[in-house]
Amino acid sequence: MTQASICTIGDEILIGQIVDTNSSMISRALEAIGIKVTRMLSFGDDHDEIISNLTNELEHNQIVITTGGLGPTKDDITKAALAELSCSAYNVVNEVQLRIIHEILGARGLDVLDINEAQAQVPDTCDVIPNRLGTAPIMVFRFPEERFGHPATLYSLPGVPFEAQGAVPDIIEDIRSHTPLTDIFHKCVMVAGMAESALSKLIAPWEDNLPSDMHLAYLPNQLTGVRLRLSIYGGNKEDEEKRIDDQFALLAPILGDKIYSFQDDTLQNAIGSIFRGSGMTLSAAESCTGGMISSLLTSVPGASEYYLGSVTSYAIAVKQHVLDVSPETIGFYGVVSQEVAAAMAEGVRKLTGSTYSVATTGLAGPGGDGRNEVGTVWIGISGPNGTKTVRKVYKNDRTRNIERFTSAALDELRLFVIEDLRKSK
């Protein structure tokens, strides 16, 4: 089995200033094509460190992928080290990347400085994959078998997560076209509204009956719920994917509406799939979630077809004057209450004229209101057939509570709308 090592270069990760998310993103992409990641490694922006660490990784792996250590102010060290490692005599200018550098900086209205142009220079021993999302080119160094005892390839990617992510499809294609791989087949279902442990207990009988060549992984995420992934190594794509589909068909009745998608997906996309082309529209009223529901809903391309907008009513006066929540309701029940959640949902639905609306009012922390537990949220959902409210309590810090509130609100909205659609059939 082909083995890989993923390295991050740069002091900012070593000193803990940045959490490395590139390595797990790259690892998932490698795993998807059947490559085993044996090690992940972070080391500093230092010539000797770069050479000794990369030499060691190349000795033990056929593929080494690095991120970081590039950028207009610091790529000298990394490029010089890569040139030495690959016995490159001199740098050459990659014209495609040079053009991209001019385009990117030009679009931002910035001058192209010498240090910007220098980013297009690469050791003459490497292949270049242009980086269309940033200024640092992706460099590919291919080492012959004699060098490390096996053919080895080093991919150098930029460290900016968005650029690294953008480079991954090209890297995967390059690996596929140069390396014989065992095929691996995966399919996912997305499950919302259940903790990993409760889910695991509920589906244990199904899991115990899985064929022995199928591997199940639980991949939980704060915003999107738990992704259940079935994998098979080797075989024929059509047959194996059919076998996985058959297993998911057995799982579907156990989980019912908890499953929101049969592919890698997000709640906001699932909501988009329900609303798109339906003629129905959507709005939101947010208090404790502060704009995150709206931000996620609008992250879906084409959301403007069904999403009308939202009101973030942080101040009580905005709840009253914009969303028309009565002072009596707020005074009697308190801001964090079932009644205010319902009134906010109804208020924003009326204000925007949307078919459905979702609202949140809660306490993300750290401070409380002396009435509700910190971590409490009331979710209101309103539609043509009425309004529903749901209470949830989470025990995390402010940031994580806001994410959980948001995810729960999107899931409750989804369940409410599909229930309505089912009834109207």
Place this chain on the structure above:
Amino acid sequence: MTQASICTIGDEILIGQIVDTNSSMISRALEAIGIKVTRMLSFGDDHDEIISNLTNELEHNQIVITTGGLGPTKDDITKAALAELSCSAYNVVNEVQLRIIHEILGARGLDVLDINEAQAQVPDTCDVIPNRLGTAPIMVFRFPEERFGHPATLYSLPGVPFEAQGAVPDIIEDIRSHTPLTDIFHKCVMVAGMAESALSKLIAPWEDNLPSDMHLAYLPNQLTGVRLRLSIYGGNKEDEEKRIDDQFALLAPILGDKIYSFQDDTLQNAIGSIFRGSGMTLSAAESCTGGMISSLLTSVPGASEYYLGSVTSYAIAVKQHVLDVSPETIGFYGVVSQEVAAAMAEGVRKLTGSTYSVATTGLAGPGGDGRNEVGTVWIGISGPNGTKTVRKVYKNDRTRNIERFTSAALDELRLFVIEDLRKSK
């Protein structure tokens, strides 16, 4: 200088299932006491891998900290490897941890199984620091100089982030009491509204004149701009921090208002610092940014003191009916225009009664409007002394454009308000 390596043990990180946040958390704690982290490493739950990787790290570092590889279903492998590495003959039961295991499982209403009790067993060569937040004890292996050419200590921590974080103060205290340390001093300034390369060119003369014992790092971030950090190893805290402050004092007039903070910070926090206690209030009207401005503003604890709320006006009807943007303005100039940005800012300021407001209208992509370039945003800022508009163009994908629009809007808001405050003095 004392050197450390941080290792995570476990397949779940290698296959990208979990992003490792423990290592950066531990690194920050080590760095704060002047220990240099030379490498971070992740490897799998495998006996030989654990021994070979840890041996190598102990040969190159005085301190090695591991997280993970412990837990009722899998700690056999890690503990057996640690026992072998430390030449331990047999396991002993740590009574304090055993009591904690019973307490924790009892509080959850769970039975204490044999595999739970086995977690209290540790190799007899190690010191134990009880883990009060979980069932796996923290193990400390002290190796004499003969073993690796220098005295070396291995700390084994649980992988659950909350438990690992809880163990860090004990680890730091243990290190302090066993190791003579060199101090390290850092300070940061936060710079907004400038690309890293332009910043680097502008401050090059200042950078060239830095004392040779000061190290400058550029740490760019999509949402918060560029963090410039100066570091000094060794010396006296008060003196060295004063020396760094003196250098930043020379930098301040070069960058002026581009500097928004003299500590590690975010734009939304800097805005919070301006508004908090001022009696001034703030609101937002978002189109293309979809709620992200509001989401960031409300991520600051205590934002409710000055932040009243926002309207996300995705639909034209919401711009007209909620924000009172006239149909003529939209019809004549188009939705993405200076005039609509100004009208949105003025509309939400009037609607909420806030002192200041910020608004965005733009094209995040992928689709365009046939009139403006994709990536164009108009930012409107309104306050007691009038309204200002700014146009920016970025060339990224939808997600990144939304982030850049958001960051630019927060920065323009900040500059507008501080300019007003300066005039009113």
